[in-house]
Amino acid sequence: MEGPRLPPSAAAHESDDDKPDDPPSVWHRPTSSLPSLPFQDPPPHHWRNHSLDFSSIPTTPLSSLAPPDSIPELETYVVQVPRDQVYWTPPPDHAKYVEKRRKNPEKNKKSGCSKRLMWFLIILIAFGFILGAITLVLHFAFNPALPVFAIEKFSFVPSNFEVTLKAENPTSNMGVSYMMRKNGVVSLTYKDKSLGRGKFPRLSQVAMGSDKISLKLNGSTKNAAMPPSGSKLPLSLVLKIELKAEYEAGPVKKNKEAAVTCDVKVKGLLDAKKVEIVSENCESEFKN
Known part of the structure; x- marks a missing residue:
């Protein structure tokens, strides 16, 4: 009487195992390389004797396993330096x-x-x-010099005195312009009594220049105690001029206020003849 018939796969396996010279299957892993398993009861007999059943092997978490020795990682850096740059280290100071x-x-x-x-x-x-x-x-x-004046001619006609002055600018590097000062006056007096008053016309001179100017003064001799007619004694008169002088040399400008005082002695003033100048002296000064 025959026993139960085995499946074809099982029979094939038994026939293969009976051959001692056949090499083991490629997918089998040597038992020496497997980790040691904890002791347990042998698995129940299975009808496939040569099959591997790992279902009963307990799974061990990876965290409980001892980590392998850490291998330090080597980092590599690539530095590119231009050839035309030179790096230097500053001094410690x-x-x-x-x-x-x-x-x-x-x-x-x-x-x-x-x-x-x-x-x-x-x-x-x-x-x-x-x-x-x-x-x-x-x-x-650029230092302005005092102007120089001199009386060259003196004459008298009824109600008018005419005085001719010579004006010189001794400044060598600056021109000058003369004009009447504000509230200024040109006056002629005899013993502090006024004989005539007038104005000074505008006059411009170059450096080291010389010009003549004529002054006309309105007045008379009635208000002054003059000597009797025919007297040969000279009369001492005083001519006063108040001026504003503007000196200029390119961008350099200087303004000055000048006062001129002339002492003059004349003869023949009361005879209505030609007046003779006996002496004259003019002095100038800057007020600022």
Whole structure:
């Protein structure tokens, strides 16, 4: 009587196993490479003797396993440096100075402000010194000289005096313009008594220039105690002129107020003849 018939696959496996010379299957793993398993009861008999059943093997979490020895990772950096650049290390003193500035930022700010203020004052003082030097040079280089006047002719007609003056500008590097000063006057007096009054016409002269100017004064001799007619004694008269003088040489300009006083002695003034000038002397001065 025959027993139960096995499946074809099982029979095939048994036939294959009976061959001792056949090599083991490729997918079988040597038992020596498997990790040691905890002790447990042998698995129940299975009708497939040569099949592997891992369902009963307990799974061990990966976290409980001992980690392998860590292998340090090596990092590689690639630095490209241009050939035309040269890198140099600053001296240690520079690093100390930078560190000092980092530790005291408020002090650095104060020192920076004080340094800027100091440089501003130095520049201001230098500018003032330069300006003062330029002013001093201009003062001595362009210094107006007092004008020179002289009486060349004196005449008298009824109610008018005519005086011819010679005016000279002795300043060698500046031209000058003369005009009447505000509220100024040209007056002729005899013993502090007014004989005539008039105006000074505008006159412009170049440097070292000389010109003649004629003055007309309105007045008479009635208000003054004059000597009797026919007297040969000279009369002492005083001519006063108040002027404004403007000197100029390119961009340099200077304004002066000048007062001219002329003492003149004449004969023949009361005889209505030709008046003779016995002596004359004119002096000038600047009022500012």
